[in-house]
Amino acid sequence: MAQNTATADNFDTVIRAEYERTDIGDAKLEDVQRKLPLSETLWNSSAFRKTLILLALAIIWQIYGVWLDNPMIFPTLTDTLGALWANIVNGTIPTRLIATLKVLVVGYVIGVILATIFTTIAVSSRIGTDLLSTLTAMFNPLPAIALLPLALLWFGLGTPSLVFVIVNSVLWAVALNMHTGFLTVSDTMRMAGQTFGLRGMRYVVQLLIPAAFPAILAGLKIGWAFAWRTLIAAELVFGVSSGQGGLGWFIFENRNLLDTPAVFAGLLTVMSVGLFVEGVIFRFIENRTVRKWGMQRG
Amino acid sequence: MSYQDPTRLDSGITTGTAQSVAAPNSLLNINGVTLQYKTPEHLVTATYRVTFDIHTGDRFVLLGPSGCGKSTLLKSIAGFMPPVEGDIELKGRKVKRPGPDRAMVFQEFDQLLPWKTVRENVAFPLKVNGVSKDEADQRAMQMIEKVNLTKFLDVYPHMLSGGMKQRVAIARAMAMRPDVLLMDEPYAALDALTRRKMQDELLSLWEDLRFTLVFVTHSIEEAVLIGTRILVLSPHPGQVRAEINTHQFDSRNADSPEFAATCARIRGMLFGDAETAH
Ligand SMILES: Nc1ncnc2c1ncn2[C@@H]1O[C@H](COP(=O)(O)OP(=O)(O)OP(=O)(O)O)[C@@H](O)[C@H]1O
Numbered sequence A: 001m002a003q004n005t006a007t008a009d010n011f012d013t014v015i016r017a018e019y020e021r022t023d024i025g026d027a028k029l030e031d032v033q034r035k036l037p038l039s040e041t042l043w044n045s046s047a048f049r050k051t052l053i054l055l056a057l058a059i060i061w062q063i064y065g066v067w068l069d070n071p072m073i074f075p076t077l078t079d080t081l082g083a084l085w086a087n088i089v090n091g092t093i094p095t096r097l098i099a100t101l102k103v104l105v106v107g108y109v110i111g112v113i114l115a116t117i118f119t120t121i122a123v124s125s126r127i128g129t130d131l132l133s134t135l136t137a138m139f140n141p142l143p144a145i146a147l148l149p150l151a152l153l154w155f156g157l158g159t160p161s162l163v164f165v166i167v168n169s170v171l172w173a174v175a176l177n178m179h180t181g182f183l184t185v186s187d188t189m190r191m192a193g194q195t196f197g198l199r200g201m202r203y204v205v206q207l208l209i210p211a212a213f214p215a216i217l218a219g220l221k222i223g224w225a226f227a228w229r230t231l232i233a234a235e236l237v238f239g240v241s242s243g244q245g246g247l248g249w250f251i252f253e254n255r256n257l258l259d260t261p262a263v264f265a266g267l268l269t270v271m272s273v274g275l276f277v278e279g280v281i282f283r284f285i286e287n288r289t290v291r292k293w294g295m296q297r298g
Numbered sequence B: 001m002s003y004q005d006p007t008r009l010d011s012g013i014t015t016g017t018a019q020s021v022a023a024p025n026s027l028l029n030i031n032g033v034t035l036q037y038k039t040p041e042h043l044v045t046a047t048y049r050v051t052f053d054i055h056t057g058d059r060f061v062l063l064g065p066s067g068c069g070k071s072t073l074l075k076s077i078a079g080f081m082p083p084v085e086g087d088i089e090l091k092g093r094k095v096k097r098p099g100p101d102r103a104m105v106f107q108e109f110d111q112l113l114p115w116k117t118v119r120e121n122v123a124f125p126l127k128v129n130g131v132s133k134d135e136a137d138q139r140a141m142q143m144i145e146k147v148n149l150t151k152f153l154d155v156y157p158h159m160l161s162g163g164m165k166q167r168v169a170i171a172r173a174m175a176m177r178p179d180v181l182l183m184d185e186p187y188a189a190l191d192a193l194t195r196r197k198m199q200d201e202l203l204s205l206w207e208d209l210r211f212t213l214v215f216v217t218h219s220i221e222e223a224v225l226i227g228t229r230i231l232v233l234s235p236h237p238g239q240v241r242a243e244i245n246t247h248q249f250d251s252r253n254a255d256s257p258e259f260a261a262t263c264a265r266i267r268g269m270l271f272g273d274a275e276t277a278h
């Protein structure tokens, strides 16, 4: 073949025989669609891959802790787990966690409801759009925690101040994403919905919201992340006032007692909750919605 | 927009089964319609004083060069764009806004709702319009069967090919039993083989249900094949150039000299030169 292409002179067109196959209908159906082997299915699961990474990090932590041998500065994984276990069994961490989550859920829900109202107003009129974009432009760059001194002044030491700060951290991120999501719904899909006779609230609920769901979900995730960080930070500043503080206060308290393993246990709890919500709850929602619908990859 | 009225729901496409193509029962009247877009800087006239009638059972094709306002005209019939001059009447009533009596199939594949399965997509408009769940599901099943997608009932749209998506869109539109089916270059984004197959399927669906079709295309061959009557529009802004009967052509005689001659004649109208290559 190499000789044939090298010089044009000795290149001859060879007429080859035609053929037509009649046996292709006989292929077995399993070959068209077949289950993947277990190992491949497992490796395709991102939960499995992430578990492996977590395991590797845990081993590194333990080795470094043992090597350093200074539990006041950097306790080993086993020390930390011990402290975690002890604090779970004596009920400290569960009560603190519940206290934190209660405040969080209240703030998050209020924030999301307000964001939905804002966005609905924004999509229904031009002045509403201007209002929303001006407000988000003002408040989105402001770390919500910066409002804490003001909140303390207005609402005093206690839950209302925390809720105020969380609402601020959730509202703008969620509203911004929701609005962007609504704006990116294609004209074709809007027109299709309208030819069905969808109008008013039904149009928003049955067409715009599901069509914008990838963006809305992204907003909810960002809102959650902001709220969680903001709340722990706020609790570090105060939180004992209500008699029983939250997780942030637990961490602060144990640092004062120089109980470093317990501080680590607190941090581990904060991380675990974060991972759980992002990796399990939001993942579950994604799998049931945008991923199943092919609106998001990965 | 009284789609809830059950008598109207069941009329529409099934009437006119025995009528010939030229039946003098006017369904849709477009009277001197001028359509304009207002952009921040310009006022764009898309069509100028366009007049034509569509009869029940017509396969009416809007044909014209790119930018002559075919899509705009179809959007206006669907009720998305009020004319600045003239009016559009469906069954003697002025078209004011979109409604389920004028189902629309778009060129884009994203007209299906990704969060609903094929069956749910087809049944959804029916449910929106107050058809009971059982009946909606049953009608959806029937239409999905007619477009040969029964195997894909519970599949989400992202797992379908482009041609399949268009078939679902057609099934969804037809399940509504609209007075008229509006199609805007529904096959333009498909490959030539699939397009040809879909054209034949559309024609046999029409043989079966005898609905009224308004079909937009800029392919002359497609227009002659699909249409019983073709409205030829002049270049931008669109004005009526001619109306041509093509009910005698279908896929069986698409290779005949008459078919080619009709195409050449239309090509001549569009480009002012019968010799212009396609
Ligand atoms: N949203 C819009 N805003 C302003 N002008 C528009 C808009 N949509 C279309 N036009 C203009 O209106 C005219 C008609 O457009 P239209 O889309 O109806 O053409 P068409 O015949 O469907 O063309 P094609 O075959 O390419 O789809 C064009 O000149 C176009 O530039």
Ligand SMILES: [Mg+2]
Pocket (backbone or CB within 6 Å): B070, B071, B072, B185
């Ligand atoms: Mg167009």
